[in-house]
Amino acid sequence: xxxxxxxxxxxxxxxxxxxxxxxxxxxxxxxxxxxxxxxxxxxxxxxxxxxxxxxxxxxxxxxxxxxxxxxxxxxxxxxxxxxxxxxxxxxxxxxxxxxxxxxxxxxxxxxxxxxxxxxxxxxxxxxxxxxxxxxxxxxxxxxxxxxxxxxxxxxxxxxxxxxxxxxxxxxxxxxxxxxxxxxxxxxxxxxxxxxxxxxxxxxxxxxxxxxxxxxxxxxxxxxxxxxxxxxxxxxxxxxxxxxxxxxxxxxxxxxxxxxxxxxxxxxxxxxxxxxxxxxxxxxxxxxxxxxxxxxxxxxxxxxx
Numbered sequence: 598x599x600x601x602x603x604x605x606x607x608x609x610x611x612x613x614x615x616x617x618x619x620x621x622x623x624x625x626x627x628x629x630x631x632x633x634x635x636x637x638x639x640x641x642x643x644x645x646x647x648x649x650x651x652x653x654x655x656x657x658x659x660x661x662x663x664x665x666x667x668x669x670x671x672x673x674x675x676x677x678x679x680x681x682x683x684x685x686x687x688x689x690x691x692x693x694x695x696x697x698x699x700x701x702x703x704x705x706x707x708x709x710x711x712x713x714x715x716x717x718x719x720x721x722x723x724x725x726x727x728x729x730x731x732x733x734x735x736x737x738x739x740x741x742x743x744x745x746x747x748x749x750x751x752x753x754x755x756x757x758x759x760x761x762x763x764x765x766x767x768x769x770x771x772x773x774x775x776x777x778x779x780x781x782x783x784x785x786x787x788x789x790x791x792x793x794x795x796x797x798x799x800x801x802x803x804x805x806x807x808x809x810x811x812x813x814x815x816x817x818x819x820x821x822x823x824x825x826x827x828x829x830x831x832x833x834x835x836x837x838x839x840x841x842x843x844x845x846x847x848x849x850x851x852x853x854x855x856x857x858x859x860x861x862x863x864x865x866x867x868x869x870x871x872x873x874x875x876x877x878x879x880x881x882x883x884x885x886x887x888x889x890x891x892x893x894x895x896x897x898x899x900x901x
Contacts, residue, residue, distance in 0.1 A: 841880025
């Protein structure tokens with residue numbers, strides 16, 4: 598059976614809502630709402646893909662702590678099969694406490710951010726990703742695995758996130774083997790050294806025949822061969838919390854690529870899943886089923 602794979606750190610979010618301000622040092626305030634959720638990043642994208650009916654596999658680090666057990670349960674109920682790369686006694690996840698205020702938010706996080714794989718971890722990831730139709734790429738220690746999968750014909754989708762020093766030269770090894778790269782407009786302009794998203798998209802043609810640049814709440818730019826296009830967002834989704842919108846976009850986009858849809862259709866799917874994600878607080882609170890996604894496509898096919 599075809600599947601999608603990826604390797605990345607698992608993130609846990611503790612979300613505090615219903616406070617008017619952040620407490621000062623020595624103060625204690627009570628909030629009205631609290632939730633414990635899996636956070637954003639690669640695991641969130643794989644979970645959203647699992648919710649769309651695609652088998653997904655993740656190589657990650659999980660311990661014997663309550664947060665790791667919570668993550669295992671969330672993976673299991675969302676069609677994601679985890680392979681554990683961690684054998685220590687600590688808490689190997691990233692755990693973020695987010696205080697969400699009416700007009701702003703603040704975060705503090707425990708963890709190391711990313712996985713730092715040794716040779717054993719790289720081999721374990723390769724063994725689960727081998728044969729995947731698509732593998733998600735992240736910057737870090739798995740480049741040799743991505744190169745091997747690329748040579749074997751796996752479709753590679755790169756998502757980098759922001760980096761103050763991002764450039765074509767710095768990311769060249771990843772860009773050369775990726776089939777798709779999905780930056781937002783700020784990332785695309787930074788990496789390409791351009792000052793507008795359209796020029797950034799054309800600069801990315803250096804590496805890609807099929808280019809995608811997310812233009813935040815407005816929609817998404819695409820270039821397919823020689824055709825430039827723009828797929829706008831839809832208005833029916835009310836923005837409550839933008840956390841996880843990029844991860845959700847990526848799930849819809851990869852759903853389209855996985856199932857053989859055109860680049861325009863895949864971008865449209867991404868706009869749907871990204872738009873739905875912002876309608877509730879948390880990276881994974883609001884999502885679409887496959888049936889809902891396909892119904893939206895029928896409703897908004899005129900956008901492409």
